[in-house]
Amino acid sequence: MTLTRIAQFIVGLLHLPQSAVDWLVALFVAVILLVFVLLSVLAIVYFLRKLLGKIQARLGPTRTGWKGWAQTAADALKLCIKEDIIPTRADRWIFTIAPIMVFVPAYMVYVVIPFGEGKHFVAKDLNIGILYIIAISSVNVIGIILAGWASDNKYSLLGGMRSAAQLISYEVPQALAILGPVMLAGSLSTQEIVLAQSGGIRHWFVFQSLPIVGFVIFLVASMAEVNHVPFDLPEGESELVSGFNVEYSGMKFAFFFLAEFAASFTVCALATTLFFGGWTSPFGSFLNYGWWTVGWFFLKSCALMFVLMWIRATYPRVRVDQLMEFGWKLLIPLALVNVAIIGLFVVLTTRRVP
């Protein structure tokens, strides 16, 4: 692996002990993931604005660079150099920590996402991969609540409270929907779940046992989890001005922004991994090796990302009571039925040695 070789070269150059190689490799991987998160968010925001423009019959950004491609980079730069304001009555410490508590989980999740075949394209293939993702991403709600509270602003507090209620409610169907592929693959490791779906489009978990249902539950619950548009109540502009992040500016606001878009890419990557065969080729063994697998992964994830943007452009926001009724009275029972059917399917189709 090239990273190990670079690390060994640096260790040799600086006369560090041999054990420093592992630390350097870990550092490189962390930096690569961070750069990937930042660049992917820039790209996603640009394409989102262009696509929203197309759907709403306008142009979107056009001025900065060719077809406005540098617009998001310029926005990011602007956010970096903006004044960082902390309101006088805000709770300084919590106000500062909250954006970090939102961004760090969104970034940590990328550790177990399998971008391609084998060990080279996943930072660390944990044997609890999926559980790790669910656990880590459940931390970011705390950051949102604390941000809402620390701002000492009634709109922020309302946004934080809505967010807490929403995330607690939709965590349940999301976890139940994720349970389906986990049961089918018999493993929590992301790479093993992908490998269990290898062999072409027929083997994808989206078409296994009860087709499509699990995926739809996962997508809807995840959109609620990451405050994606039909469920963006915590920051509903028309009701709460901007919800939990209304008092934030500059780099602190940028962290919320980054976390939100990083999380929506995570949803797509996770849906690809769990339901659409991850990095495996849809046509059996056709181009199913090396860097091509990374290509398949990004093709599938970006297609899903497009679907999310499409939803963002077309659906109005739900009301709070609709949100709760939909989650508890429809989504959770449906997810439970789905789990029961998949369990039956697994028991009937696999012949296990006692």
Next chain:
Amino acid sequence: MNGFWEQFTFYALAVLVLGSALMVVTLRNIVHCAFFLIMAFLGVAGLFVLLYAEFIAGVQVLIYVGAITVLILFAIMLTQKVLGVRLKQNNTLSPLGVVAGVSFFALVGAITFGSAGNLFGVHGEPTIAPRITTIAESLLGNGSYVLPFEIASLLLLVAMVGAIVIAREKDQ
């Protein structure tokens, strides 16, 4: 080298957990208390990772950090009046509390050191569960904890139904 870093991590996590726990019972702002409670829970999750119990670490974060603390925070924010009040974390019974705490700690210490390292001094290779099915087998496999597991779920269900019955408004 590896042993050194393991020890270093253990002591760093111990300081995190104990320091945060101390903050939880001494700070006067209840939201700050909740924040340090999160830190303590995360530190415990780190200790589980150090013991190669990744599954338990994941569940620890998911349940204690992601669910219980969120619920606590949610409850704090629903009871608006508490927000402005500076909490008083001690009362006239504090000395008795200290005595109880110290004696319990002494008891645990006595048991730990009295058993000559057999209780916590685990030697040999760490037992890593290679697959999640191993955990499932030992928890719910033949002749293990199926019945206690089911009884616990039943108990939780009853508690949940009870809570709803108590909380709902009287029918007209």
